[in-house]
Amino acid sequence: MTNLKNDIFLRALLKQPVEYTPIWMMRQAGRYLQEYNETRARAGDFLTLCKTPSLATEVTLQPLERFPLDAAILFSDILTIPDAMGLGLYFAQGEGPMFERPLRDEQAINNLNIPDPNTDLRYVMDAVAEIRKALNNRVPLIGFSGSPFTLACYMVEGRGGTDFREIKTMLYDRPDLLHRILDKNAQAVTTYLNAQIDSGAQAIMIFDTWGGALSHSAYREFSLRYIHQIIDGLIKQKDNLRIPNIVFTKGGGLWLESIAEISCDAVGLDWTIDIGEARRRVGEKVALQGNLDPSILFASPAVISKEVDKILSSYGNGSGHVFNLGHGISQFTPPENAAALVEAVHTLSRQYH
Amino acid sequence: MTNLKNDIFLRALLKQPVEYTPIWMMRQAGRYLQEYNETRARAGDFLTLCKTPSLATEVTLQPLERFPLDAAILFSDILTIPDAMGLGLYFAQGEGPMFERPLRDEQAINNLNIPDPNTDLRYVMDAVAEIRKALNNRVPLIGFSGSPFTLACYMVEGRGGTDFREIKTMLYDRPDLLHRILDKNAQAVTTYLNAQIDSGAQAIMIFDTWGGALSHSAYREFSLRYIHQIIDGLIKQKDNLRIPNIVFTKGGGLWLESIAEISCDAVGLDWTIDIGEARRRVGEKVALQGNLDPSILFASPAVISKEVDKILSSYGNGSGHVFNLGHGISQFTPPENAAALVEAVHTLSRQYH
Numbered sequence: 001m002t003n004l005k006n007d008i009f010l011r012a013l014l015k016q017p018v019e020y021t022p023i024w025m026m027r028q029a030g031r032y033l034q035e036y037n038e039t040r041a042r043a044g045d046f047l048t049l050c051k052t053p054s055l056a057t058e059v060t061l062q063p064l065e066r067f068p069l070d071a072a073i074l075f076s077d078i079l080t081i082p083d084a085m086g087l088g089l090y091f092a093q094g095e096g097p098m099f100e101r102p103l104r105d106e107q108a109i110n111n112l113n114i115p116d117p118n119t120d121l122r123y124v125m126d127a128v129a130e131i132r133k134a135l136n137n138r139v140p141l142i143g144f145s146g147s148p149f150t151l152a153c154y155m156v157e158g159r160g161g162t163d164f165r166e167i168k169t170m171l172y173d174r175p176d177l178l179h180r181i182l183d184k185n186a187q188a189v190t191t192y193l194n195a196q197i198d199s200g201a202q203a204i205m206i207f208d209t210w211g212g213a214l215s216h217s218a219y220r221e222f223s224l225r226y227i228h229q230i231i232d233g234l235i236k237q238k239d240n241l242r243i244p245n246i247v248f249t250k251g252g253g254l255w256l257e258s259i260a261e262i263s264c265d266a267v268g269l270d271w272t273i274d275i276g277e278a279r280r281r282v283g284e285k286v287a288l289q290g291n292l293d294p295s296i297l298f299a300s301p302a303v304i305s306k307e308v309d310k311i312l313s314s315y316g317n318g319s320g321h322v323f324n325l326g327h328g329i330s331q332f333t334p335p336e337n338a339a340a341l342v343e344a345v346h347t348l349s350r351q352y353h
Numbered sequence: 354m355t356n357l358k359n360d361i362f363l364r365a366l367l368k369q370p371v372e373y374t375p376i377w378m379m380r381q382a383g384r385y386l387q388e389y390n391e392t393r394a395r396a397g398d399f400l401t402l403c404k405t406p407s408l409a410t411e412v413t414l415q416p417l418e419r420f421p422l423d424a425a426i427l428f429s430d431i432l433t434i435p436d437a438m439g440l441g442l443y444f445a446q447g448e449g450p451m452f453e454r455p456l457r458d459e460q461a462i463n464n465l466n467i468p469d470p471n472t473d474l475r476y477v478m479d480a481v482a483e484i485r486k487a488l489n490n491r492v493p494l495i496g497f498s499g500s501p502f503t504l505a506c507y508m509v510e511g512r513g514g515t516d517f518r519e520i521k522t523m524l525y526d527r528p529d530l531l532h533r534i535l536d537k538n539a540q541a542v543t544t545y546l547n548a549q550i551d552s553g554a555q556a557i558m559i560f561d562t563w564g565g566a567l568s569h570s571a572y573r574e575f576s577l578r579y580i581h582q583i584i585d586g587l588i589k590q591k592d593n594l595r596i597p598n599i600v601f602t603k604g605g606g607l608w609l610e611s612i613a614e615i616s617c618d619a620v621g622l623d624w625t626i627d628i629g630e631a632r633r634r635v636g637e638k639v640a641l642q643g644n645l646d647p648s649i650l651f652a653s654p655a656v657i658s659k660e661v662d663k664i665l666s667s668y669g670n671g672s673g674h675v676f677n678l679g680h681g682i683s684q685f686t687p688p689e690n691a692a693a694l695v696e697a698v699h700t701l702s703r704q705y706h
Contacts, residue, residue, distance in 0.1 A: 165648065173653060298518065
């Protein structure tokens with residue numbers, strides 16, 4: 001049994017009955033909130049914010065103070081693992097995350113070590129524990145990681161937002177090398193996520209931000225296969241409670257059936273797919289999370305409400321839907337529009353349950 | 354009857370029997386070719402290259418001198434129309450195309466004029482005529498345009514590669530304004546493409562580069578609807594020859610059935626979809642063009658050959674397939690690998706016909 005005051009998010013992921021559709025927002029602790037920017041300024045820089053458990057706890061809880069969200073998500077970065085592997089993560093002004101030592105050389109790949117989450121990534125585990133304490137069972141806490149392929153994109157390219165030239169050249173020219181990286185990443189992610197569960201994470205999400213850049217067959221071989229490996233290795237139950245997991249490949253709408261087959265509990269959707277169609281395609285296999293275009297939050301509350309209703313009615317009756325955006329909330333979102341979203345989901349969804 | 358020495362591209366688009374699968378490459382006249390860079394240097398800048406028919410002719414033919422491609426495509430830019438509308442197109446160093454006067458104001462939208470292709474875009478029509486002459490019926494010439502939505506992205510955002518914040522805000526907050534732009538764009542594209550056909554274009558391609566950024570329902574309302582309008586208005590036959598058209602929405606794999614329903618002749622595919630699956634989904638309605646990941650051209654000829662064969666065998670027997678990349682060829686492609694691609698398609702495809 002759960003001590004949670006609000007466990008509707010966990011129930012929806014397990015397709016158990018709920019009174020309304022739960023909602024949280026990817027990147028809900030972020031730059032669109034003034035209080036976040038204040039904490040970040042206090043931290044000095046983004047990495048210090050991630051690496052200081054008390055500050056990570058503070059920003060994790062900020063959106064929950066504003067909006068009646070149904071889940072909290074650990075504030076951290078997806079690049080903690082390659083950082084702990086020693087690739088030299090840094091944030092260049094206006095450039096996003098970069099690595100000092102991109103991983104392209106066979107020797108360096110062979111020497112890649114799998115971080116011990118309880119020492120090398122202690123600050124993440126401490127943050128998880130501190131957030132759980134601060135949440136005081138208000139809502140569940142989601143732990144997360146990037147997928148092995150998404151991490152490898154950053155590791156090999158040395159940065160995000162590229163044309164994937166380096167990693168795709170490796171993929172097609174030296175698939176053995178990329179498989180070696182991905183295998184290490186999968187091991188690293190598995191132990192990292194299990195350590196998060198041990199520290200208090202009550203659900204797990206895997207972000208496959210760049211898997212959608214792959215061809216249909218390369219996706220299966222170089223991304224999904226390793227996510228599957230992680231899902232197989234995850235702790236599924238703790239203190240008699242199920243720890244559900246969510247897999248989100250942005251741009252993966254064409255591959256839903258394959259994703260649903262890896263025994264994950266839920267699949268995240270971006271806004272390019274009709275959620276009702278997605279539900280018909282995956283059947284009863286998994287719950288679905290999504291899928292509002294975050295840009296809709298630039299419009300009026302009336303428009304937001306109408307678009308929320310479209311998604312709710314397309315999903316239809318019954319449990320198994322966690323409302324979310326199809327991508328992280330934009331830094332330019334007016335917070336009152338995020339409030340309107342949460343309100344709309346909570347109010348309009350009751351008729352479907 | 355055609356005077357073309359090689360009309361296999363046109364026959365494949367019309368699903369008529371062919372001896373092998375024809376191939377051309379998006380952006381086949383481009384920076385990966387040294388001779389292109391030399392002509393461009395001679396032109397001084399990219400816009401002059403586009404606007405000087407003799408230079409546009411020269412670069413259009415360059416890839417045909419290197420590779421036995423089955424079609425030529427007009428060398429031009431997708432932003433010629435908004436440029437002719439007076440938005441002030443320019444190319445900032447390392448930034449791609451930009452507009453001096455992005456279109457966001459209702460008054461400016463109402464005042465938008467539809468260019469007369471035979472005067473305002475005379476240089477394009479002259480280039481088409483000159484290229485046809487230079488081709489001397491060797492292979493067919495493809496004319497093209499951006500889709501109304503893709504043009505609107507540049508027009509409203511003022512540049513490419515954005516997060517679509519401006520245009521999506523308009524889409525959700527003032528859909529009436531965006532529809533006004535799109536309606537004018539659709540009229541402008543229709544007359545522009547018909548003028549290209551009058552000047553000698555033997556097939557037409559519509560590039561919907563950014564439609565894939567939309568939600569499934571917004572795509573239908575704000576992109577596909579206007580492409581449909583253009584297809585309906587296109588000249589379909591000239592001198593007793595069919596002028597086939599191809600619609601390519603990058604990232605549109607989930608929406609294939611809807612695209613195939615607008616009576617276009619062919620649908621372009623990016624590499625995220627299995628072409629065999631795409632063929633099953635669209636049935637006999639349309640031909641398909643695609644869909645090799647251009648990154649595969651960074652690998653060895655042996656890998657290229659293997660990946661080509663995967664696509665050919667997935668498509669299977671019979672006509673209706675035009676081989677292409679799923680996106681423009683990268684400037685970093687070794688030309689000998691492009692040669693290996695063309696050779697592989699021509700050789701390996703014979704067994705399927």
